Amino acid sequence: MTMDYLLSICSLLLPVVFGVEETLMDSKWATTELAWTTYPESGWEEVSGYDDNMNPIRTYQVCNVKEPNQNNWLRTDFIPRKGVLRVYVELKFSVRDCASIPNIPGSCKETFNLFYYEADRDSATESSPPWRENPYVKVDTIAPDESFSLLVSGRVNTKVRSFGPLSKEGFYLAFQDLGACMSLISARVFFKKCSTTIASFAVFPETATGAEATSLVIASGACVPNAIEVSVPLKLYCNGDGEWMVPVGSCTCMAGFEPAMKDTQCQACPPGTFKSEQGQGFCSPCPPHSRTSARASNLCPCQNGFYRADADSPDSACTTVPSAPQNVISSVNETSVSLEWAEPRDQGGRRDVVYNIVCKKCLHGGGGTCSRCDSNVDVSPRRLGLAERWAAVRNLQAHTRYSFEIQAVNGVSAKSPATPNYATVNITTNQAAPSAVPTVLLMRATSGTMSLSWLPPEQPNGVILDYEIKYHEKGKAFSHTVTAQHSSARVEGLKAGTAYMVQVRARTVAGYGRYSFPVEFSTNEHSDPERSVQDHLPLIVGSATAGFVVIIALVVIAVVCLRKQRTGSELEYTEKLQQYVTPGVKVYIDPFTYEDPNEAVHEFAREIDISCVKIEEVIGAGEFGEVCRGRLKQPGRKEVAVAIKTLKAGYTERQRRDFLAEASIMGQFDHPNVIHLEGVLTRSCPVLIVTEFMENGALDSFLRMNDGRFTVTQLVGMLRGIASGMKYLSEMNYVHRDLAARNVLVNSNLVCKVSDFGLSRFLDDNSSDPTYTSSLGGKIPIRWTAPEAIAFRKFTSASDVWSYGIVMWEVMSFGERPYWDMSNQDVMNAVEQDYRLPPPMDCPTVLHQLMLECWLKERNQRPKFGQIVSTLDKLLRNAASLKVVTSSHSGDLLQVGGTLPGHQRKSLTLGGTQDMRQQMSQTLPIRV
Incomplete structure (x- = not known):
């Protein structure tokens, strides 16, 4: 040119x-x-x-x-x-x-x-x-x-x-x-x-021409007062004839200021008006329910009683809390209640109204005294943040008075100091069948009889009329039943030396409750002489009675101690395990069901003597303290390299609980693709967590340092290891919630292991980590989190699959930041509009297709981790499938779900490398 x-x-x-x-x-x-x-x-x-x-x-x-x-x-x-x-x-x-x-x-x-x-x-x-x-x-x-x-x-x-x-x-x-x-x-x-001039809100000084008639002399500019640079550097070229040419860079008026004097000045917004963003726009009147008396305002504060949510734009109207829900209808069915209601008369000027259910149990004859319901009361679909205008409440106690508050809240309710407006409904539950018999004990067995005893149900829900004992030979379907008036019975007519499966349930006027968990008992192989039995019958009866009393006492003491040590949520969890978990299958137990974190960590993690640990050097900083490399030498075992996490001095009790919770979680896992816990040191100062040492550190930084050095097969092998670890965790009913390349560690053999179990969820609200956001309550890594988890806190294995798709993208792009330098809000908007990340450079088509399946909006349609492992195994066996590379541009988002006409296409400002940004400055998103 x-x-x-x-x-x-x-x-x-x-x-x-x-x-x-x-x-x-x-x-x-x-x-x-x-x-x-x-x-x-x-x-x-x-x-x-x-x-x-x-x-x-x-x-x-x-x-x-x-x-x-x-x-x-x-x-x-x-x-x-x-x-x-x-x-x-x-x-x-x-x-x-x-x-x-x-x-x-x-x-x-x-x-x-x-x-x-x-x-x-x-x-x-x-x-x-x-x-x-x-x-x-x-x-x-x-x-x-x-x-x-x-x-x-x-x-x-x-x-x-x-x-x-x-x-x-x-x-x-x-x-x-x-x-x-x-x-x-x-x-x-x-x-x-060239004389002094103003261009694009920048002042350029008087500048002499160059040495040649064709020379262009660069003059640097400065923004006029109350303007800021929007592109740099600011410069004009003075040609040989003393004329200004070739403008580069520009300034624009700051927020609170608007263009004036033919775009040569930026003047302050007058009182009653505002301008929220920098740019060429002009000041606007304050939105409804807001006002300002100051000049140069970039925001109009809300009037008393009106608020803006954190996600609201500054130019949106101020809104208030909704009124109470209307027309609450309740329907009682034994110990369950169905609730329905109409939306509030006044929604506060917003469209994001949701509902909270507050359950209270009231004492009869107690002057109306009510307290919060126990944690075992089940509210479906959920207690908080209901978008629906109905709820079902189960597991209430029979013949009990309850009060339910249906609160209406919206995006600004958290800003208001007042209690949310609510409607109240009072109900009394009906008669209900008793709960399950907790346990059955074998007191004595002969060749043809078994003497049984059991504890009454924890929730009888009325007077127990009798008990039904069901038994059958192990391995056979045909069963027999007998009844008993009390919590013991003698079952006769059994086969000698035979194993029987026994269950017991209670009956009230409302009907039978659930059977107890099946237990196995066996009769004796040889019968005793009848005379001997008659001679020893008084002694047998006396011994059995005494033993029964002792056992009952021990069981009662154990139950009382267990209830004192564990919260109601743990008892509820234990009941669910008894009802729904297959015996012999190991299931993850949340350590936060323990009232004392020391009990959980000592149950799941091994205590290491301080003399066995040697700290060699500090290699990083964690959320709670330093991370060190060291050696672990335990008696009878080979010395190994370990990573050591420390709890910094001056910790609070909450920080200690959260720190030890990670060890309680890791101690339950045993898989080659999940980080291995060696043990803990809770009696030392500082408190330490010792894990296996991963030489290559976090996966994201490791990939960035080795950009382009691994083959596609090696990268797929890493992804297969991560998927295998997540398959194991999902089968244990553990939801990670923060799966990302930064939370995957790599050892010297390129084996990837899932780590960071829970720490990211305990970040303080004042944490400055930009990876997590608190705009929706709690800390959420927006770029890696499924949309239903962001919007409704629905964390499941399906949301972990979404995060795994992002990890795939990170691995195939050698540690590139997902969504580049887009803001968290832009990422949420793009995902909601069905935009998805494009294939990284040289990414095989089959891998990007698997990513898109992980990012399906309907979580039930996403693949399971077991299916992902199987798919990756097939790709590794068929290397030719990894050679087909997609032709889509690696810097454009993809929109799933049809192609729009050209005049309706939207353009997104994306980050990436400087070259990528230059290439994409006028590029529209690709749609597939």
């Missing part, structure tokens, strides 16, 4: 500001003799005269045409250049026509030469520099456009010449006559410059 073409384009972008001239010397304004230096004395002569306006001027004349070999020099005084690089000389002169002069030799001239000589000071003399072309620099030979004769008056010619670049402090002009008859009327020396 040529310079002329560039200037022609830029002239369309910026109105041309014509340059100005500044004079360095002008002989026309001399009021005394010029007294310039001449050589020889018989050459140039200073003469006074008048210009066309009859103003006196000083001129120099020469006319030695009749003498051959003329070489007459005239030199001006020293002219300081004032830092300019190129100057212009304007000469006014007249020349006589040689043909009009009679009897002259053939050496008559009608031209003269212009020279200059540079110097750092006024050092020229009558003989220095020498009167010859070198050291003078010739500018040009000057010829007139018109000459004159004696018959007509003199014709004045004007010529302009320029020269440069100049480098010394100043210069002299010199005029050489070689035999002309002429008059030098005036000589003016000047330079051109």
Whole structure:
């Protein structure tokens, strides 16, 4: 692209500001003799005269045409250049026509030469520099456009010449006559410059032109007051004619200020108006229910009783809390309640109203005293954040009075100091069947009988009429039943030496409760003589009674202690395990069901003696303290390298609980792709957690340091290991909630192991970690989290699958940040509009297709981790499938679900590398 073409384009972008001239010397304004230096004395002569306006001027004349070999020099005084690089000389002169002069030799001239000589000071003399072309620099030979004769008056010619670049402090002009008859009327020396101007809210100073006529001189600008830079650097180019060209960079008015004076100033917004963002926009009146009396406001504060949610834009109206729900209807079915209600009459000006259910159990005859319901009461779909206007409440106690508060809340309810508005409904539950019998004990067995005993149900829900005992031979389906009036029974007519499966359930007027968990008992192989039984019957009965009393006492004590040590949520969890978990299958237990965190950590983690641990060096910093590398040498075991997490001094009890919770979680896992816990040191200071040492650290930083060094097969092998670890965790009913490449560790054999079990969920609300956001309550890594988990806190194995898809993208892009430098809010908006991450560079098509399946909006349609492991195994066995690479651009988001017409396409501002941003500056998202 040529310079002329560039200037022609830029002239369309910026109105041309014509340059100005500044004079360095002008002989026309001399009021005394010029007294310039001449050589020889018989050459140039200073003469006074008048210009066309009859103003006196000083001129120099020469006319030695009749003498051959003329070489007459005239030199001006020293002219300081004032830092300019190129100057212009304007000469006014007249020349006589040689043909009009009679009897002259053939050496008559009608031209003269212009020279200059540079110097750092006024050092020229009558003989220095020498009167010859070198050291003078010739500018040009000057010829007139018109000459004159004696018959007509003199014709004045004007010529302009320029020269440069100049480098010394100043210069002299010199005029050489070689035999002309002429008059030098005036000589003016000047330079051109671009005058001070304002463009794009930036001020550019006065700037002299460059050394060449085609030079472009860069002038740096500065934003006008109350403006800020939006693109840098700020600069304009001054061309050789003193015109501003080629604008680069721009400023814009700050928030609270609007353009004025033809976009040359930024003036403050007047009271009652605001401007929330920087830019060319103008101030706007305050939104409803907000006001400001200050100038230059970028936000109108809400009036009393009105608020904005954290996600609301500054130009949105202020809103308030909703009124109470209307028309609450309840329906009682034994110990369950169905609730329905209508939306509030006033939603506070918002559309994000949800509902909370507060359950309270009230005492009969207690003056209406009510307390919160136990944690085993089940509210479906959930207690908090209900989008639906109905709920089902189960597991209530029979014949009990309850009060339910249905609260209406919206996006600003958390801002209001008042309690949310609610509607109340009071109900009393009906009769219900008893709960399950907790346990069955075998008191005595003979060859044909079994004496059984059991504890009554924890929730009898009325008077127990009798118990039903069901038993059958192990391995056979046909069963028998007998009844008993009390919590013990003797089952007769059994086979000798046979195993039986036994269950017991209780009955009230409401019907039978659930059977107890099946237990296995066996009869004796040999029968006792009848006489012996009769002889020892009193002793047997007495011993059995005493033993039964002791066992009952021990069971009661154990149950009481267990209830004191564990919260109600743990008892509920234990009941669910008894009902729904297959015996022999290991299931993850949440350590937070333990009232004392020491009990959980000692149950699931091994205590290590301090003498076995040696800390060698600090390798990083964790959320609760330093992370160190060390050695672990336990008796009878080989010394191994370990990672050691420390709990910093001055910790709170909550921090200690959260710190030990990770060890309680890790201690339950045993898988080659899950980080292994060696043990804990809870009796030392500081408290330590010891895990296996992963030489290559976190996966994301490891990939960035080794960008492009691994083959696709190696990367898929890493992904297979991560998926295998997550399959194991999901089968244990553990939901990670923070699966990301930064939470996957890599050892020296490139084996990837899932880590960081829970720490990210315990970050304080004032944490400055930009990876997590608290705008929706709690800390959520937005870029890795499924949309239902962000919106509704629905964390499941399906949401972990979504996060795994992001990890796949991180691995295949060698640690690139998901969604580049988009803000968390932009990421949520893009995902909600069905935009998905594009395939990384050189990513096989089958892998990106698997990512898109992990990012399906319907969580039930996403693949399970077991299916992901199987898919990756097939790809590793069929390497050819990994050679087909997608052709989509790696810097554009994909929109799943159809293609829009071109005029409806949206463009997203994305991050990435500088090259990627430049390539995408005018690129639309790709749709598939």
